[in-house]
Amino acid sequence: MKPFYIDYPQEKIDEHQHAYRCLHCKIPTTIIFGLLENHAEHCDYRIHESKWTQLAVKRRPYKTHFDEPHVDEVD
Ligand SMILES: [Zn+2]
Numbered sequence: 001m002k003p004f005y006i007d008y009p010q011e012k013i014d015e016h017q018h019a020y021r022c023l024h025c026k027i028p029t030t031i032i033f034g035l036l037e038n039h040a041e042h043c044d045y046r047i048h049e050s051k052w053t054q055l056a057v058k059r060r061p062y063k064t065h066f067d068e069p070h071v072d073e074v075d
Contacts, residue, residue: 004034008045 009023021028025043032038036053039046 002049005032005036005045005049006034008032008039008049 010020010029011023013019013021013028019028019030022032022039022043022045024045025040027038027040027043036046036049
């Protein structure tokens with residue numbers, strides 16, 4: 001899981017000189033602050049990124065196999 005989500009598509013907010021917002025949910029970057037949960041719930045970027053996060057969490061259970069050597073193979 002990424003600590004900060006800053007690779008979302010952004011667009012300039014016309015009314016503000018140096019302000020940007022998420023292209024999908026139109027929430028300003030100053031409010032999102034690099035956090036996925038600060039995007040709107042319907043935001044395409046948030047939905048896309050949460051899918052990957054869930055996939056990463058859903059790992060297969062790790063299984064170990066012990067190959068026991070046959071020690072009683074003596075003539
Ligand atoms: Zn967004």
